[in-house]
Amino acid sequence: MNARAARFVVAVAAPVALVVIGLVPLVAWWHRLPPRLATHFDLSGRADGSMTRGADAAVLTALIVVCSAVLVVIGARRRPGAGSVAAAALAALLGFTFAGADLSTTLANLDHADWRQVPGPSWWVIVLVVAGGIGAGALVGAAAGAFAAPAEVPAPGPALDLPAGGRAAWHGRLGSRWAAVTSTLAAAAGLALVVIGPARWLGGTLVVVAAAVSTLSTVSVTADGGGLTLRYGLVGVPRQRVPIERIASARAIDVRPMQWAGWGYRGSLAVLRRAALVLRSGPGLRLDLRDGKVFVVTLDHPEIPAAVLNHAARAVHRAP
Amino acid sequence: MLIVIDPNDRDAIYRQIAGQIRRAIGAGELAAGERLPPVRQLAASLDINLHTVRQAYAELQRDGLVDVRRGRGVTVMAAGPGARLTELARQLVDEGRRLGLSATQIVGAVEAEL
Numbered sequence A: 001m002n003a004r005a006a007r008f009v010v011a012v013a014a015p016v017a018l019v020v021i022g023l024v025p026l027v028a029w030w031h032r033l034p035p036r037l038a039t040h041f042d043l044s045g046r047a048d049g050s051m052t053r054g055a056d057a058a059v060l061t062a063l064i065v066v067c068s069a070v071l072v073v074i075g076a077r078r079r080p081g082a083g084s085v086a087a088a089a090l091a092a093l094l095g096f097t098f099a100g101a102d103l104s105t106t107l108a109n110l111d112h113a114d115w116r117q118v119p120g121p122s123w124w125v126i127v128l129v130v131a132g133g134i135g136a137g138a139l140v141g142a143a144a145g146a147f148a149a150p151a152e153v154p155a156p157g158p159a160l161d162l163p164a165g166g167r168a169a170w171h172g173r174l175g176s177r178w179a180a181v182t183s184t185l186a187a188a189a190g191l192a193l194v195v196i197g198p199a200r201w202l203g204g205t206l207v208v209v210a211a212a213v214s215t216l217s218t219v220s221v222t223a224d225g226g227g228l229t230l231r232y233g234l235v236g237v238p239r240q241r242v243p244i245e246r247i248a249s250a251r252a253i254d255v256r257p258m259q260w261a262g263w264g265y266r267g268s269l270a271v272l273r274r275a276a277l278v279l280r281s282g283p284g285l286r287l288d289l290r291d292g293k294v295f296v297v298t299l300d301h302p303e304i305p306a307a308v309l310n311h312a313a314r315a316v317h318r319a320p
Numbered sequence B: 001m002l003i004v005i006d007p008n009d010r011d012a013i014y015r016q017i018a019g020q021i022r023r024a025i026g027a028g029e030l031a032a033g034e035r036l037p038p039v040r041q042l043a044a045s046l047d048i049n050l051h052t053v054r055q056a057y058a059e060l061q062r063d064g065l066v067d068v069r070r071g072r073g074v075t076v077m078a079a080g081p082g083a084r085l086t087e088l089a090r091q092l093v094d095e096g097r098r099l100g101l102s103a104t105q106i107v108g109a110v111e112a113e114l
Helices: A003-028 A053-076 A082-109 A123-146 A177-195 A200-214 A303-318 B013-026 B039-046 B050-062 B081-098 B103-113
Strands: A036-041 A047-052 A167-175 A218-224 A227-232 A239-243 A247-255 A264-268 A274-278 A282-289 A294-298 B002-005 B066-069 B073-076
Touching: A003 A053, A003 A082, A003 A123, A036 A053, A036 A082, A047 A053, A053 A082, A053 A123, A082 A123, A167 A177, A167 A303, A167 B039, A177 A200, A218 A303, A218 B039, A227 A294, A227 A303, A247 A294, A247 A303, A282 A303, B002 B013, B002 B039, B013 B050, B013 B081, B039 B050, B050 B066, B081 B103
Parallel strands: A274 A294
Antiparallel strands: A036 A047, A167 A218, A167 B002, A218 A227, A227 A239, A247 A282, A264 A274, A282 A294, B066 B073
């Protein structure tokens, strides 16, 4: 999308949508709602928590005002930085999730006299609200990225000096013992719950989460003429590839998890235009892609794969 | 680890690969128990024949430096000081041959240092 449309989405469309989804139904159907709304439900779908209509409206209004303020301010910035793009995405994620949740609560309470009789929302409604929040966050993040400041591209690191026809490949490995331990424990606990325990769905969730975390326990990295390849986990799946045609330059940098708001796989190349695999602080490999995106991986001796990739990138961009 | 091949070098490609891995093991850059990239992966990385990589790994296995196991991949074996010495001896012999020396002359050069 072009910059003007993107700004409109962030500063105007998103805040307006928040109000329409969250506040308008509440206000329009005010008189069809009981004076106390059922706002919390137990696992069996029975209402076990409530709030007055007024309090619910006040909390929702405050949240929408805050999220909208963030979106308007960032949408109006001439050249928001990466932090602002992330803030906008987060504001949209939170705002739309809460507005959606409030809408589902409003609909559930509609035409009931007493909050205790209100049935809880179905599981697919919950899934819809969460998915909607995530989708909105991704859309706003991508929009903000469309008019964000292009990050300054640092000078590329040195390239490997090879004789004509020479080829190089670098193979390395990185891993997180912490991820290995927690994923093993979580998998064991999850399996136990599935086999023995009462909360099978919790056990199933734990196993799925354990599988996801296990992908960070060991990652095999290859830098060669084809680009950068990451093979996650013991099985090597998922496999992430940055083809050499997309790489403008590579260099060794120092990575601080604070720059990426934490540890693990951070960001998203598609949505936020920046991503990083951060498994520790310290030396890392930074790839500047031809379309301005940035990808970082914490690695030992990153200057070597950087040199391999710079040599290969030069060869690719030189050839007709 | 970094592997560089030069198709125009006098040395066959598989010897270049084996030599670099041997050097890395001898220098302690590759520790015992570490996995080398699978044959298919290294061959694709360097854009060379599978057979060439297999030959390199086979030579290293013959020297007792790596263990090639189907399904388990290629693992570096505990390398004693002998590995480094073997690699240095190989380089010495190669250099001697390049200079056109006979076997007796090469051995003589070593004995002179002892």
